[in-house]
Amino acid sequence: MxxxxxxxxxxxxxxxxxxxxxxxxxxxxxxxxxxxxxxxxxxxxxxxxxxxxxxxxxxxxxxxxxxxxxxxxxxxxxxxxxxxxxxxxxxxxxxxxxxxxxxxxxxxxxxxxxxxxxxxxxQPRKLAVENADKFENKQLRYFVKNLQDFRGKDIAIAGGGDSAVDWALEIQNIAKSVCLIHRRDRFRALENSIEQLKKTNTIFETPYLISGLNSENEKIKITLNKVKTDETKEIIVDFLLVNYGFxxxxxxxxxxxxxxxxxxxxxxxxxxxxxxxxxxxxxxxxxxxxxxxxxxxxxxxxxxxxxxxxxxxxxxxxxxxxxxxxxxxxxxx
Missing domain, CATH: 3.50.50.60 (FAD/NAD(P)-binding domain)
Incomplete structure (x- = not known):
């Protein structure tokens, strides 16, 4: 034929x-x-x-x-x-x-x-927080397509696996600040990657869960709830990157x-x-x-x-x- x-x-x-x-x-x-x-x-x-x-x-x-x-x-x-x-x-x-x-x-x-x-x-596993969809593709991202979007910005990254830690390693070179949010004190990422990240200025927010999102002068305010406690704290960043897997x-x-x-x-x-x-x-x-x-x-x-x-x-x-x-x-x- x-x-x-x-x-x-x-x-x-x-x-x-x-x-x-x-x-x-x-x-x-x-x-x-x-x-x-x-x-x-x-x-x-x-x-x-x-x-x-x-x-x-x-x-x-x-x-x-x-x-x-x-x-x-x-x-x-x-x-x-x-x-x-x-x-x-x-x-x-x-x-x-x-x-x-x-x-x-x-x-x-x-x-x-x-x-x-x-x-x-x-498809990415979405952040299960009320109104999260309102921030998607704006201050809330599930993909990192262009690192230059984050140059000179305050960035929060949620996740404890290889991709989240890899994002943090790459972005911390150009961002104003980076914090990594994870619900456990231990990470699933490669040990060598975690060791490298600890040598940077990255802030580790553990063990915390994201419990709320709000706007704050064109930025995003993230409410964190410490696991198994009533303790909360808020951080304000330009972008929240979520990697909970796919x-x-x-x-x-x-x-x-x-x-x-x-x-x-x-x-x-x-x-x-x-x-x-x-x-x-x-x-x-x-x-x-x-x-x-x-x-x-x-x-x-x-x-x-x-x-x-x-x-x-x-x-x-x-x-x-x-x-x-x-x-x-x-x-x-």
């Missing part, structure tokens, strides 16, 4: 792993499409922590999230895959030639599929009849799911010993692509090195 609506491989999900999977698939000269439900590529890295420094990406002592995505897109653009944004996959149906993929915009046909949706659709939703996977465990897709060693021809990579999958790192997903992507190519072209020997693949693209040599 040779037409513009037919693909060798369809990649569902445009986070870091999905982007690299698309790049590698094109290096193998597969005709591919990448479908992403958001209006931009980059997944959680672009949406949740573009300004965060990442320390577990091979080849970089550290790299900001937005820089990582920029580099991945620059690499990807050399190979020109078909990319469709603001489009959600609603149904996958098996056919004799592969799969019919129905999205919110169209139907296409694909010989194989690679799912790289990460944790799926995600709620993800992968319910649509169940409608695709894939075998799952703990809401994750079970895969074999070649990244194939319980349905032949459908593969999965990244944080959406489960197998013994898997570690949730971007680097892990980067390794899984070529395995899935090569496994898919074995179905598409079983008679073609797999290229072993990138230099063998790039020779097929004279403009890059």
């Amino acid at each position: 040779e037409n513009e609506n037919y693909y060798d491989i369809t990649i569902i999900g445009g986070g870091p792993v999905g982007i690299f999977a698309a790049t590698y698939a094109r290096m193998r000269q597969a005709k591919i499409q990448l479908i992403e439900s958001l209006d931009q590529l980059g997944g959680q890295v672009s949406t949740l922590f573009p300004a965060k420094s990442l320390y577990d990406i091979p080849g970089f002592d550290s790299i900001k999230g937005d820089h990582l995505i920029s580099n991945l897109l620059s690499q990807n653009n050399q190979f020109k895959p078909d990319i469709f944004l603001n489009e959600t996959v609603q149904d996958i149906a098996k056919t004799d030639l592969g799969f019919v993929i129905t999205t919110t915009k169209k139907k296409t046909y694909s010989r194989t599929i690679i799912i790289a949706t990460g944790v799926g659709a995600f 709620v993800s939703d992968n319910k649509i996977l169940k409608s695709w009849n894939l075998e799952t465990a703990h809401n994750l897709i079970k895969v074999k060693t070649d990244m194939e799911t319980s349905i032949p021809g459908i593969f999965a990579v990244g944080d959406i999958i489960d197998y013994p010993g898997r570690v949730n790192l971007i680097a892990t997903g980067f390794g899984e992507a070529p395995i899935a692509i090569n496994s898919a190519m074995n179905i598409i072209h079983p008679d073609i020997r797999q290229a072993a090195h990138s230099t063998q693949l790039i020779k097929n693209f004279p403009e890059l040599n």
